[in-house]
Amino acid sequence: MSEGQIRDCKAVLQSMSLIVKQLDDVIRKLDEADIKEMLTKIVSADRIFVMGAGRSGFVGKAFAMRLMHLGFTVYVVGETTTPAVKEEDVVIAISGSGETRSISNLGKIVKDIGSTLITVTSKENSTLGRLADTTVILPSKTKTDHDSGGDLERSMRGDYTRNLPPLGTSFEITALVFLDSVIAQLIAITGASEAELKSRHTNVE
Amino acid sequence: MSEGQIRDCKAVLQSMSLIVKQLDDVIRKLDEADIKEMLTKIVSADRIFVMGAGRSGFVGKAFAMRLMHLGFTVYVVGETTTPAVKEEDVVIAISGSGETRSISNLGKIVKDIGSTLITVTSKENSTLGRLADTTVILPSKTKTDHDSGGDLERSMRGDYTRNLPPLGTSFEITALVFLDSVIAQLIAITGASEAELKSRHTNVE
Amino acid sequence: MSEGQIRDCKAVLQSMSLIVKQLDDVIRKLDEADIKEMLTKIVSADRIFVMGAGRSGFVGKAFAMRLMHLGFTVYVVGETTTPAVKEEDVVIAISGSGETRSISNLGKIVKDIGSTLITVTSKENSTLGRLADTTVILPSKTKTDHDSGGDLERSMRGDYTRNLPPLGTSFEITALVFLDSVIAQLIAITGASEAELKSRHTNVE
Amino acid sequence: MSEGQIRDCKAVLQSMSLIVKQLDDVIRKLDEADIKEMLTKIVSADRIFVMGAGRSGFVGKAFAMRLMHLGFTVYVVGETTTPAVKEEDVVIAISGSGETRSISNLGKIVKDIGSTLITVTSKENSTLGRLADTTVILPSKTKTDHDSGGDLERSMRGDYTRNLPPLGTSFEITALVFLDSVIAQLIAITGASEAELKSRHTNVE
Numbered sequence: 001m002s003e004g005q006i007r008d009c010k011a012v013l014q015s016m017s018l019i020v021k022q023l024d025d026v027i028r029k030l031d032e033a034d035i036k037e038m039l040t041k042i043v044s045a046d047r048i049f050v051m052g053a054g055r056s057g058f059v060g061k062a063f064a065m066r067l068m069h070l071g072f073t074v075y076v077v078g079e080t081t082t083p084a085v086k087e088e089d090v091v092i093a094i095s096g097s098g099e100t101r102s103i104s105n106l107g108k109i110v111k112d113i114g115s116t117l118i119t120v121t122s123k124e125n126s127t128l129g130r131l132a133d134t135t136v137i138l139p140s141k142t143k144t145d146h147d148s149g150g151d152l153e154r155s156m157r158g159d160y161t162r163n164l165p166p167l168g169t170s171f172e173i174t175a176l177v178f179l180d181s182v183i184a185q186l187i188a189i190t191g192a193s194e195a196e197l198k199s200r201h202t203n204v205e
Numbered sequence: 206m207s208e209g210q211i212r213d214c215k216a217v218l219q220s221m222s223l224i225v226k227q228l229d230d231v232i233r234k235l236d237e238a239d240i241k242e243m244l245t246k247i248v249s250a251d252r253i254f255v256m257g258a259g260r261s262g263f264v265g266k267a268f269a270m271r272l273m274h275l276g277f278t279v280y281v282v283g284e285t286t287t288p289a290v291k292e293e294d295v296v297i298a299i300s301g302s303g304e305t306r307s308i309s310n311l312g313k314i315v316k317d318i319g320s321t322l323i324t325v326t327s328k329e330n331s332t333l334g335r336l337a338d339t340t341v342i343l344p345s346k347t348k349t350d351h352d353s354g355g356d357l358e359r360s361m362r363g364d365y366t367r368n369l370p371p372l373g374t375s376f377e378i379t380a381l382v383f384l385d386s387v388i389a390q391l392i393a394i395t396g397a398s399e400a401e402l403k404s405r406h407t408n409v410e
Numbered sequence: 411m412s413e414g415q416i417r418d419c420k421a422v423l424q425s426m427s428l429i430v431k432q433l434d435d436v437i438r439k440l441d442e443a444d445i446k447e448m449l450t451k452i453v454s455a456d457r458i459f460v461m462g463a464g465r466s467g468f469v470g471k472a473f474a475m476r477l478m479h480l481g482f483t484v485y486v487v488g489e490t491t492t493p494a495v496k497e498e499d500v501v502i503a504i505s506g507s508g509e510t511r512s513i514s515n516l517g518k519i520v521k522d523i524g525s526t527l528i529t530v531t532s533k534e535n536s537t538l539g540r541l542a543d544t545t546v547i548l549p550s551k552t553k554t555d556h557d558s559g560g561d562l563e564r565s566m567r568g569d570y571t572r573n574l575p576p577l578g579t580s581f582e583i584t585a586l587v588f589l590d591s592v593i594a595q596l597i598a599i600t601g602a603s604e605a606e607l608k609s610r611h612t613n614v615e
Numbered sequence: 616m617s618e619g620q621i622r623d624c625k626a627v628l629q630s631m632s633l634i635v636k637q638l639d640d641v642i643r644k645l646d647e648a649d650i651k652e653m654l655t656k657i658v659s660a661d662r663i664f665v666m667g668a669g670r671s672g673f674v675g676k677a678f679a680m681r682l683m684h685l686g687f688t689v690y691v692v693g694e695t696t697t698p699a700v701k702e703e704d705v706v707i708a709i710s711g712s713g714e715t716r717s718i719s720n721l722g723k724i725v726k727d728i729g730s731t732l733i734t735v736t737s738k739e740n741s742t743l744g745r746l747a748d749t750t751v752i753l754p755s756k757t758k759t760d761h762d763s764g765g766d767l768e769r770s771m772r773g774d775y776t777r778n779l780p781p782l783g784t785s786f787e788i789t790a791l792v793f794l795d796s797v798i799a800q801l802i803a804i805t806g807a808s809e810a811e812l813k814s815r816h817t818n819v820e
């Protein structure tokens with residue numbers, strides 16, 4: 001990379017403001033019935049499995065860790081001691097495009113087993129969206145919105161792959177904000193005390 | 206968990222709004238000089254190493270993956286083929302408290318090697334904050350602010366461990382928004398084209 | 411599990427002896443031409459990618475780590491900063507059955523890209539065996555051999571899944587012994603000195 | 616790397632034979648009382664945690680996966696949904712040198728919690744060996760034995776770091792053979808049927 005001194009960091013702050021503005025827009029577009037259904041399925045689940053590839057996978061792991069703190073029996077698909085999924089389990093798939101090959105393949109297996117599949121995605125009409133029992137749509141700016149943007153947005157070239165929506169509206173950021181808010185409501189529902197939550201946080205790190 | 210039907214998902218939407226509001230506050234409190242220094246060090250780096258534990262580790266991995274798409278030589282500390290850190294390398298530590306034991310220990314080793322350490326944290330006056338050559342502070346609400354909050358915030362019990370700031374102001378969310386915005390500026394600086402970015406995205410998943 | 415005191419550990423020692431005996435048998439059944447071809451492809455490779463699922467994946471990672479110590483440019487498929495595979499790259503798949511679904515799917519993608527695929531497996535006539543440019547067969551005891559075994563072997567029920575050959579002849583053990591021996595020859599070929607190897611071993615752990 | 620054609624693969628086969636010979640030696644040097652103690656603690660454990668760094672970590676994960684197949688409640692330290700270790704838990708540390716910094720630090724924490732620590736190592740008189748309630752020693756060839764070796768052994772430069780014993784006697788290979796044999800005995804003890812084992816193997820991969 002070039003050795004040049006960076007003149008300023010204005011684009012960092014502008015980009016953060018843009019993300020905040022777009023997050024604010026997303027909240028108004030959420031379908032409350034779908035979220036309620038997702039919460040009901042999580043609270044009733046015997047065991048929860050979380051899966052996602054790439055950056056969506058990291059968001060899924062951040063969510064799974066908090067579910068564990070809350071006392072849920074939760075596993076990340078692909079980790080060492082994750083057991084076989086059974087019919088009565090709930091599997092949560094995180095995928096911006098809803099088309100990530102490996103996760104779509106696993107989604108089909110999950111439905112063949114007869115388990116409950118919840119998809120968190122930006123595309124309702126996608127493979128994982130259609131497979132799921134419950135789909136929560138986290139809308140991203142559309143390609144057209146993006147193209148009408150100014151220099152900043154153009155410079156982001158955010159939608160550079162099918163899996164990575166425009167940076168200004170990063171699916172992964174929206175998903176993390178949404179899933180952490182799901183955790184907030186689950187804390188309220190379960191009435192988990194601070195001491196209980198603390199007692200489950202890893203003490204060997 | 207209880208089998209009960211969830212009545213509504215108001216707390217999810219309220220929590221999302223709260224997060225957006227607090228992100229907006231954070232932007233105004235950022236130190237531009239520190240961010241400029243971080244950008245300069247990243248752009249000049251021969252090789253970049255990213256490290257973090259738990260949820261901060263996932264955010265670090267999401268950042269590292271994008272740096273790779275941009276063409277940087279970047280490694281995640283602890284992954285299989287990550288080589289030895291050398292004096293001329295830049296190591297970026299992500300830690301909300303700045304005190305995570307394993308990451309602090311690694312930070313000391315990094316400084317013993319003579320490498321450049323950048324810390325992204327919410328606590329300037331912390332072990333990792335003091336060790337670093339450059340520290341970017343992402344302010345979180347203080348405990349006092351938190352306690353003055355309403356029912357929602359109290360129900361979140363967000364600061365249930367030293368490492369997990371109040372959910373409403375989750376350090377991890379702020380860090381992901383900040384680091385994705387750093388990526389946006391790096392795309393602008395390097396002039397990376399969409400085709401270049403796409404060509405580096407994993408094609409075996 | 412039962413609280414009972416264990417009477418002895420004879421079965422542990424007997425099982426170890428059985429594994430040693432079977433490893434000894436395997437050596438005599440190896441195809442030297444295939445191994446030579448694998449070595450030639452590794453030494454000529456620009457970049458090496460290693461992939462495997464479950465326990466074979468762990469063996470692959472142990473191999474990839476040593477290749478890194480030797481100075482090869484090597485990545486594990488699925489890790490955070492692993493770039494896109496290109497035509498000139500060599501991909502090594504580890505799979506006992508040669509049929510592991512996710513790895514077979516990736517093997518097809520690798521061949522579509524036009525990269526070189528090396529499969530290490532116990533089954534030549536398997537999906538990954540047929541896809542590969544070079545296949546190294548590490549023979550395991552057959553089902554019939556297994557059934558003719560004594561009490562110890564029966565008690566092992568080692569071939570309890572398609573992916574896990576009889577414990578006494580664990581594919582993963584054979585693969586680790588084989589791949590560590592490949593490393594030994596690569597050390598000899600490249601003339602790597604102890605100091606060079608040491609200098610690449612992670613210093614941040 | 617050099618483009619040269621590899622003349623033969625004799626060193627691969629010789630190295631495999633050497634490993635087999637040394638494994639055979641190790642079996643005769645094992646302390647049966649320690650292994651019996653380890654088995655008793657595993658069978659009585661409420662929950663088992665496995666930890667290791669680098670290649671020893673991969674061996675630990677391979678062991679943990681099989682314990683899960685057997686129906687044990689088992690976690691890998693550092694994975695996403697691994698809960699806090701409690702006094703009544705058993706923690707198994709895998710470390711060739713017994714001195715791996717991160718694992719030694721965790722071993723101290725484990726003993727502070729009051730949990731049971733089992734160390735599998737090649738060095739009894741090491742930090743992790745001294746900390747443990749039970750230590751199983753898997754002897755490696757000594758430095759002197761190594762130096763008296765022929766060309767093959769010298770070319771291996773196997774003991775190139777403190778953590779990586781001579782390749783010919785790789786601690787990781789010995790540990791994998793030992794731990795898979797522990798699994799064989801546990802299958803016998805628990806009387807697990809093939810169907811039970813199969814039913815727990817991951818079905819989403």
